[in-house]
Ligand SMILES: NC(=O)C1=CN([C@@H]2O[C@H](COP(=O)(O)OP(=O)(O)OC[C@H]3O[C@@H](n4cnc5c(N)ncnc54)[C@H](O)[C@@H]3O)[C@@H](O)[C@H]2O)C=CC1
């Protein structure tokens with residue numbers, strides 16, 4: 001943790017790496033929410049990255065659909081290797097039996113003022129709850145809070161809606177994708193980045209390719225975001 005702090009200590013927010021696995025046609029889940037995309041080798045890469053990060057963030061739909069653990073569990077690790085789990089959950093919909101609330105790692109649930117107080121009080125028994133934003137979680141404020149908590153390197157693990165919000169607010173520094181040799185199609189299938197999108201190519205988030213390599217059958221692409 002100290003080493004990461006020294007490298008990234010001057011930022012007002014964490015250094016954010018968006019990581020995901022997608023099919024060649026850009027889907028991160030099928031229309032029925034099946035998202036088993038990465039090969040075993042890629043999952044090892046993902047868990048090594050989780051271990052390097054101080055925090056790992058997902059949107060509430062990902063929690064509801066996948067019930068992820070968001071810990072380092074596919075490589076050798078000790079409890080202190082687990083990043084702090086962060087959930088963007090405007091209305092405090094995190095199920096009380098969700099695995100992100102287990103005691104494997106600390107969890108931060110960011111809610112908005114729309115969240116029901118009764119549910120917030122229940123969540124507070126299992127996690128640190130931050131109320132940020134009126135309707136939706138104010139992601140800029142959340143990043144500042146996470147930085148204050150010592151989270152200097154944050155992994156953003158989706159889903160599509162949160163990815164768009166984070167990218168469009170200029171809060172992502174790197175994008176790392178595993179492109180699996182599969183095509184699933186489906187206009188209702190989730191893509192790497194959904195949300196409202198931009199109208200013109202001029203407005204697109206610009207990237208610079210830094211590294212590419214294969215892992216088993218998968219192609220890994222690593223980009224820096226250019227703002
Ligand atoms: N293949 C992969 O690498 C991954 C796939 N997925 C898949 O993505 C799907 C879920 O993606 P989505 O439905 O797009 O949901 P999401 O996981 O991005 O959650 C979106 C929700 O987060 C909440 N939120 C709070 N504040 C927000 C803000 N400021 N901006 C945006 N959202 C905010 C809102 O309730 C919003 O509806 C699942 O099917 C999951 O399996 C998720 C992660 C990785």
Ligand SMILES: Nc1nc(O)c(N)c(N[C@@H]2O[C@H](COP(=O)(O)O)[C@@H](O)[C@H]2O)n1
Nearest residue numbers: 021035036037038066068069070071157
């Ligand atoms: N990198 C990657 N490859 C895939 O094929 C995936 N389906 C995901 N999904 C993300 O990982 C979460 C599951 O984490 P746990 O193993 O339960 O800790 C899932 O919710 C997505 O965020 N990622």
